[in-house]
Amino acid sequence: MNLVIFGPPGSGKGTQAERIKSRFELAHVSTGDLLRAAVASQSDLGRKVEGILAAGELVSDGIVLELIREAVTRVGNDESVRGWLLDGFPRTRGQAEGLGEIVAAVGQKIDAIVVLEVPREAIVERLAARGRTDDTPETVMNRLDVYEEATAPILDYYEGKVSIHRVNGDQPIEAVTEAIERLLT
Numbered sequence: 001m002n003l004v005i006f007g008p009p010g011s012g013k014g015t016q017a018e019r020i021k022s023r024f025e026l027a028h029v030s031t032g033d034l035l036r037a038a039v040a041s042q043s044d045l046g047r048k049v050e051g052i053l054a055a056g057e058l059v060s061d062g063i064v065l066e067l068i069r070e071a072v073t074r075v076g077n078d079e080s081v082r083g084w085l086l087d088g089f090p091r092t093r094g095q096a097e098g099l100g101e102i103v104a105a106v107g108q109k110i111d112a113i114v115v116l117e118v119p120r121e122a123i124v125e126r127l128a129a130r131g132r133t134d135d136t137p138e139t140v141m142n143r144l145d146v147y148e149e150a151t152a153p154i155l156d157y158y159e160g161k162v163s164i165h166r167v168n169g170d171q172p173i174e175a176v177t178e179a180i181e182r183l184l185t
């Protein structure tokens with residue numbers, strides 16, 4: 001099974017991906033984690049994207065599509081998992097179209113998209129309590145605006161092409177996990 005976990009910044013994508021990946025034997029692929037690892041290692045890619053992450057802007061489609069191409073290939077060769085769980089990707093129409101080409105080239109498809117719905121006020125409260133370097137109030141507002149403008153409209157692109165499951169993400173972590181598991185089994 002190949003899944004996308006979708007939702008605004010701070011909606012719990014990473015938290016839920018970590019909880020459901022073993023249940024469905026999936027490899028969790030987070031573009032945010034991959035980009036933060038590149039920044040931490042100060043690789044060429046990391047130095048290139050550091051300021052973009054700090055500002056809450058989007059890294060270019062070309063860069064993230066390359067990361068995803070590598071990840072999908074790696075997961076396809078990994079016999080310990082039964083598919084991938086993409087977190088934080090796709091985030092633009094271009095990324096959605098690019099993903100379609102990548103998966104078609106290896107004879108795969110997206111089986112479902114799980115959308116975590118959380119009100120903006122709850123997200124602002126959550127991220128203020130966490131304190132990652134891109135969780136400053138100004139950057140959080142920008143990340144939310146970028147989500148609304150560039151990312152949320154992708155769901156229209158997938159409407160009628162892929163099963164889209166909307167989940168209330170504004171409830172205790174365990175309850176969100178149970179809701180996702182119910183939808184997928």
Ligand code: AP5
Nearest residue numbers: 009010011012013014015031032053057058059088130173
């Ligand atoms: P990314 O790492 O993907 O960040 P994000 O989408 O902003 O999401 P977060 O990681 O903040 O939140 P989440 O939804 O995973 O929630 P989490 O489980 O962590 O991207 C970071 C940056 O990288 C982007 O801004 C961009 O610059 C770049 N980037 C990444 N992907 C890209 C792409 N495809 N294209 C271009 N650029 C890209 O939870 C958040 C907090 O809430 C935690 O403290 C958690 O404990 C808490 N929490 C979780 N669930 C609950 C709950 N149910 N109740 C209460 N608290 C909860």
